[in-house]
Amino acid sequence: MTLRWDAFLDQVRERGEYADRQEAERVARVVLALLGAHLVGEVRAHLAARLPEDFALILLNPLQSAEPLSPERFVRATAAWIEGATDQTAAWDVSAVLSTVADAADEDLLQQILFQLPAGYDLLFGRPQPT
Template sequence: MDCDEFIARVRERGEYRSTDEAQKITEDVLEVLGQRIDAGQAEDLASRMPDPLGRALTGPGRRQPEEFGIEEFYRRVADRTGARPRTAQWDAGAVLTTVADSVTGGELDRFVSRLPAGYAVLFGRADPAG
């Protein structure tokens, strides 16, 4: 899937008003995800993403991964997007289910299994802890 198709899917799923809004939300969600995962995971996932979206995971400001749960993930997305946490949850789901569409099942399952409880549902997977 190319970048335009990826953003079009996010726009449709998130019911955003414009392509620019969908693009910004996508970059914000991926940047927060990039804060949570280690460099190897970020590089691997970025290699499966259309350019330039993968760079949001591996950007120049990347530091050591931080450990935080799903509620903190939503809070960080909300801070970046200026939305409420419930809207941030919607935004994250729109982006990450689209990520799931661009990564093969086994690869995605391995990636998601390394995240804490609660993240799987954002990728359209059953939460093994729930």
């Protein structure tokens, strides 16, 4: 099931405690553009199919990444793209968006996503995995 635009942004806004939808949208665009660079093939396509169209297009046309970023570097990259962000605020932003993405994905798709990412992303998605 595809999440509607307003429902997706409302979840991000609530989790990130943002003042308005515009702030939630700005953060979601950055995080999804970075995430898209880390996912390939059917996994990226299946996730995109569950997101609102504008966000799906961002995921499918990501920023380029030369190598998979560790969770810490992903957060730092997010901070670099969000004006005025620190590593701490970016970690909050990433968590607000990725936990919403995790809710949009079913458990099987989430496992496929985590399989494509370096270790530690389960925490960013708010879904700690047993070791």
